Structures are given as C-alpha cells and as structure tokens.
Amino acid sequence: MTVRELLTKEKDYSVVKIVKDSEILWNEFCGWYDIDKKLLNMKVLKYEFDIKVWLSGYKGGHYQILVIEVE
Helix, strand or coil, rough: HHHHHHHCCCCCEEEEEECCCCEEEEEEEEECCCCCCCCCEEEEEEEEEEEEEEEEEEEEEEEEEEEEEEE
C-alpha cells in the first residue's frame, strides 16, 4: 500500500507524521495536500495511531497522530 492509499483509506486523524529510518520526512497538522508527490508514492511498511491528550485548566481534548513508517 502507498502513503496516498493509506491517507485516503484512514479518515480519523489530525496529524500526519511520515518516518523513514527514524528520520521524520513529514509532520503536518490538519492536512497533507501540499505534500511532495514522492512521499505520497512511497510504500508503507507499517502505521499506527498515537493519541495525544491535553489538559488546560477545566478544559481538555485529544487528537490522533497517524504515524506512517515508509521504505
């Protein structure tokens, strides 16, 4: 599966992080529309969701990071 196919398939994420050999190639909040086409065509080795929770006084929230490891 390519990165493009994965991003199209998965819908429930706020941040996209693409990693290769522990080096971050892409880290973007709310969108991947201006991503390099070379990254979109890379093959996915594995992916996982990382949930971040934040608290501020009486309010808080969470967002999901889609972490994609590529070849």
